[in-house]
Amino acid sequence: MMGPAGLGFVTQLHALLADSGDANLAWSPYSITEALRLAMAGAAGSTRDELAAVLEDAPGGVVFPDGVRVANTIWADTSVPIKDSYDVAEVHVADFAHDHEAARAAINADVEKTTDRWIRGLLGPGSVDSGTLAVLVNALRVRLDWLHPFERSATRALPFRAPGGTRDVPTMAHQGRLDYGAAAGWRLVTYVSRADSGQRPGDLVLDVLLPDGELTAPSAELLHELYASVRPEQVDLRLPRFDASGSALLARQLGSLGLRTLFTDDADLSGISDVPIKISEVIHRAVLTVDEEGAEGAAATALIARAGMAAAPPIPVHVDRPFLAVIRDRPSGAILFLARITEP
Structure with a gap:
């Protein structure tokens, strides 16, 4: 039989997440890898090489049956024009500089809509501020x-x-x-x-x-x-x-798996915008019944x-x-x- 794909990444990250205690835990390997692919689509140099190495065997852009809904979006500040060639996500303009709370509310509302309100408040207070330039989001809904x-x-x-x-x-x-x-x-x-x-x-x-x-x-x-x-x-x-459910900040764990450049000033995401950007944090939540x-x-x-x-x-x-x-x-x-x- 054909088993799961991308087991190297999945087992390594699961070991890090499961180390947090004995409680029930659910997370979505597909949602995390899809969000990282949004970054990889605009990455170059060592940033892209590291992302490609981590995501080597993980399936992406899968055409799922009707029970699965996937939405990829990017929310960019008015000062960050998104290149026309960056076409892997639906582009939204968000005025983080002048009203980051309104931008946070809009992102959360969009995620809630995609997930039928199973994921509420993905971005908590303080997760974005006036210095935020963009947020890349994957949302996933499954019913079988x-x-x-x-x-x-x-x-x-x-x-x-x-x-x-x-x-x-x-x-x-x-x-x-x-x-x-x-x-x-x-x-x-x-x-x-x-x-x-x-x-x-x-x-x-x-x-x-x-x-x-x-x-x-x-x-x-x-x-x-x-x-x-x-x-x-x-x-x-x-x-x-x-x-089961789970929530985590993943920058540290992903860094330990090989994504070093993405979270530094050396990050090259020039395929997204000419404005230099790096990733400061990765936020993840999941629920499963x-x-x-x-x-x-x-x-x-x-x-x-x-x-x-x-x-x-x-x-x-x-x-x-x-x-x-x-x-x-x-x-x-x-x-x-x-x-x-x-x-x-």
Whole structure:
């Protein structure tokens, strides 16, 4: 099967973000890489080289199904004319110099509109001021419905071994033939969405990554091995409903991954404007919800029995301890969301 793309960047940044504690965490590799691509489209010299190296395997400009909405915008001060050749984002004029609060409100309102108000107040007070020259923004909205929704009547409270102690949580159940893999002390099961046009598999899927022991940040090599092991199997899946969110300032983490010039006076973003600019901070927020019907960030199952050879019992995948969850576009490999769930 085709697994996720850009795993080097994703696993390295996830390790840095997950180091912040034991709480649930969701973030969007695709949104971050798309925003960085907005900078790379106008970068030159070492600035572009560093961005290209970091984003080498990350998919960009993906054509997603109808359940995914993506908007790229640039908000430039009146003193920063945007070059006609810079055509990767919708250009807005914002008067940061004279009314930065109005500019901040306009950006936040646009993000709220794109995300159906799932992301509110992306730019907090003080995040822009009269010295701000431009803001490059990616906004992402995802809604998917399962091909085989979990039956709500089958959801029941089951023990989950959270870091703070075992407790009962609402846990969904499904038995059926699913993509399943196991390698290096991890197991993976994929739950498929429904295509917009009817009852057939869609491109968007949920991957649940369950370690045999304590939840750690997996390496790219481990994930390649895990995804390479995937094959269809009869699976008994028990998965908690969950909500996760995250917010972060990413300049320091991205700098440690190799984006050194972008945040310095040596930054070359001359493809955006003739006015010299550099990036001072990267702000990110994400929200993800998974339930019986589908996923947002945004069941009836029939097993037809017939006479034949005795089937092997279904492989148990009982998600009763901390795990990782991936919302992924199968054709491109783009990772739309990565969530660490410790307290469903």
